[in-house]
Amino acid sequence: MENEQIKKAKNSFLTGENFYAQHLLGVHKLRSYYVFRVWAPHAMQVWLVGTFNEWSESLPMQRDEQTGIWEVQTDLPSEGELYKYKIQQEDGQKQYKMDPFAIRLEPRPGTAAIVYTIPEKKWKDGLYRGRSKRSNYFKRPLNIYELHAGSWRFHWDGTPFTFKDLSKELVPYVKTMGYTHIELMPVMEHPLDQSWGYQLTGYFALCNTYGTPEEFQSFVEECHLANIGVIIDWVPGHFCVNSDAIAYYDGTATFEYTDRQRAENVRWGALNFDLSKPQVQSFLISNALFWLEFYHVDGIRVDAVSNMIYLDYDEKQWQPNHLGTNQNLDGIYFLQKLNAVVKLAHSNAIMIAEESTSATKVTGRLEDDALGFDFKWDLGWMNDTLAFFEMDPIDRGNKLNLLTFSFMYMSDEHYLLPLSHDEVVHGKKSLMHKMWGDRYKQFAQLRTLLIYLMAHPGKKLLFMGGEWGQFLEWKFNEGLEWHDLADPMNYAMQQYTKKLNEVYRSETALWELEETPQASIEFIDADNHEQVVLSFIRKGKRKKDFLIFVFNFSAVEYPTFELPVPFAGTYEEIFNTELAEFGGTWTQIQEDLQSQPVNNKKYQHAINLVVPALGAVILKPKKISLSTKR
Template sequence: MKNSKQDATRKVADAKKTFLSGENFYAHHFLGAHRMEEGYVFRVWAPNALAVSLVGDFNDWQDTLPMEKDEVSGVWQITTKDAKEGDLYKFKVRQADGRELLKIDPFAIRFEKRPGNAAKLYQFPEKKWRDGLWRGRTKRSNPFKRPINIYEIHTSSWKHHEDGSPYSLADLTEELIPYLVEKKYTHVEFMPLMEHPLDRSWGYQLIGYFALSSYYGTPAQFQDFVEACHLNNIGVFVDWVPGHYCINEDTLPYYDGTPQFEYTDPDRAKNNRWGSINFDLGKPQVQSFLISSAMFWIEMFHIDGIRVDAVSSMIYRDYDDGPWTPNHEGGNRNFEGYYFLQKLNAVIKLAHPEVLMIAEESSSETPVTGLIENGSLGFDFKWNMGWMNDVLRFYEMDPIYRKDHFNLLTFSFMYMMQENFILPLSHDEVVHGKKSLMHKMWGDRYKQFAQLRNLYTYLMVHPGKKLLFMGSEWGQFLEWKFDEGLEWGDLNDPLNHAMQMFTTRLNDFYKNQPALWEMEDSYDTIEIIDADNTEESVLSFIRKGKRKKDFLIVILNMTPIERRDFSIGVPYPGTYQEVWNTEMQEFGGTWTRHNEVCQSQSTKFKEYSQVITTTVPALGAIILKPETINTRKR
């Protein structure tokens, strides 16, 4: 017994030491509340507090349980037998200036339901996971050479019950997972699931970095959801926000009355753009806190990837609105954020190399993906915000002007291999007056659907992984509303229903065409046929797989004029069959049958010696595949 107590004491001392040095990536194992043989032990880091007490249901919220401080680590501790599972609690902190505040537990794994924010004593039930086959397969596969097609979801606004209440995680397990399977997605990505006090923030201003929002359900329910996804061959990504946090003073800000989690410089601490507080990413204890949070979500919930929000705000001092101070070199680099992200990715990839780290980053000045040794941040993938902005500007444009702005469509070919990209058509583009993707499209309703089919086809055939926000799959016309369910009634309309079927078939087409993903980490994956046909506004290129005969010819028509007898060069003599046409009647178009099989002709077209001639529908896209070709002759 004596030795076991000594071991426990030694482990706590080691945990405190590594927490202070920024090397404790399991800080949640000793900070927060933990059930022990002698009762519950509570620990909180508040180095400059004058006093800290534990208050909760177990002592009628009275100041009767003062905590003891370890002067070296700044960690306060108390053990009590009175607390039991389900009790609510907070810490009463007498701050450095003598002011007393009730503060949340930063390491709480459960909170009461809003509007309250007291931590709740919760014991994770023992789970026997059944997703070993999925996890083993994921560890053995190369993510850069497999299809990744992500359905982005805001948990509480995907679908509502008849009484207006949002679906819970249990409901989503029953309905969302079959929907993902049916619609042929490979992954689902959740906007932040962590505890947050304000729905209007969409979860991006957190208070609980270790707690699933009680609004969505229990941690056990989310474990079951992830397991069910894996059993159905669906991967799960979660958004995470290590850059800034909620400004509410009873949560993390100025926890002990001094800059604790935040920068000492008030200009760097305050995030003016989002009305929040920035983490001091250079502080070792903050690094321990944040990396422990990431490890918690990966290990407790078996998630397959973390999408790190707002990376630009973490690596540039001048990203925010308001005053900023140059670094010691006189530049705008936030070295603390830069090195923290490298450290985060190094730690995660060492412990869990199969987990994908994804950056939402909007600049091009800093290498984001690739090896840290080469100066990058070490992420696996980066959202291609440039592609998204350029392409949406192009599709919103009256086609009469598109010939003068064709570079918006093609510029991404110049840099598409500089990073490992995900092409996002995300929630940010369908809110705040930006209009839905359907509403952005030019022309009347029929033309809008035609262009939406064209856009989604371009998304699938352009190198890069794919992401589409919920509701966009059927062309919801109204903007997304965070406090309402999607407009599922749209599917009673034949055009919306056909659009949903189109997206499903397109997703399936993508999964079953290796030319669209097995070599997309190399320029060898693409060959431009003609990106200079600005007058007709038609773009054509080839996507290639590993085998010589495995390639697709893509032709996109960006005008409302049907291009008959349209000719392009092809690499080999032979026949080519149309395998995709966005204007088929079943998709909401007018075509009842595909183009005839094309026989190539010996004619010069740019550097090609073979040409095929076909018809490209107005505002449409077609894809052809070689049927019988001679690959020895080019």
């Protein structure tokens, strides 16, 4: 008679409430034998085949008629052997399929799963995880270094670094540079490097190219011991069409929609998950919790959310829902359920959405009909900002709204500002190459772009290579241009980014009030179209805790720029993008700046300072009178 616990697990998988489905399905070692289970509800027959039975049909599996789960127990396999499921479809054809719940797959181009039992790890990151549970990341600095694990660095023989290598070199690098988190593009198994990991086949399997599951566990642990959080990209909306993976798993629409029109993802040549199916919900939510718990990752960035919540997002014919709208109600319900379950289990897990529209509330409470994410990528900010910086400065005066428009909606969501991998490939040019002008001016503007990223309300993300101004576009099959750092300008740019990251982490005015962005910023002048100078204040909780940012987006230096200030007193310059140590021409920062009375509509005091061309400065109150009238 079947174990009662197994019955409950099967039934809850069937109803979409089994959030640890990997403990039921896949392969599991029980004493001296293994049990294999796979969900293939419309299969005529399923066999377990592998190196242990010479890929023969000698191990037929038994079907649970209620759940469509097939099972077999055998003592034939040994650890490390390969296996697949051979599925006889309704039309009589037989197809070899990989195990959707495999935690390890053989190296490409092979597609077999590996009989693999990972020993329980004795983690040493308890102090970091304990601090994270007690920390409110909305009110803490969040500065993410985004990277593709397979191309951050290569060995001398042309092979990419594994997570064992990255533990030794990436972790100390990120710590030295002052980032709070890293974000990894998908690390799950995928058949084609050109997809960068966004066309998945093995959702529970670490990509074999990057090493073993144990090595990835150790990598995350090393990050935590260095006080660095780890976020992974995840793709629950669509999956790879390869016939040996989960596509039409039992010969019918299993993980995908039955309706071919809804199942096919034309834009990416993929298949869309049927997010209305309870079994698919169990599969995907289990997968999210698996990465959070088994690997101790700190957060998940959900890719292509728009594709999941809008019926008309893809390049094909579509039908409105029963309400007559373009919303994918199945996708919305799934994402709300996903975030509810994740937050119930791990309230401190960081859930991030890559979503490009404003029609659906993405971040915020489920009770307010939001999707429940913590942060949303602000792709509008990214597109407008980069368009502005690519522009000839002579044309920028009439386009200052490209920078200021984002302040109009910054309270609509909890935003993360991304300068991501998507913007440095496919002929879009690197961040450095996007900048206008000669090489010196490009570096000057890249420095200004990065300080603008830090000054704007919202959490931060920068893709690898941008920190030192790599000129070439990112290539998924090559390492970064580390030899660039032999050039004094690139090295100075890297040191600039490091120093800027230090300022971001140490100045509470840049993140303390970001749950309410409107309270954290005050404009001095957002309409200086003639000089193309933007100035504003970032504020902390205490009245005297504030920073003043002055940006000069023109190619002209202003040697006696009058800047209104909120209080009388002395202000000091704490950061200047044009210092020689950063690649500029200034040998020292400006002396303390004393305010003088002025007749200004907003403030009654002002200071005079030099504002560098294509540069920016940060000012901080040194000795001010808080009782003076504005």
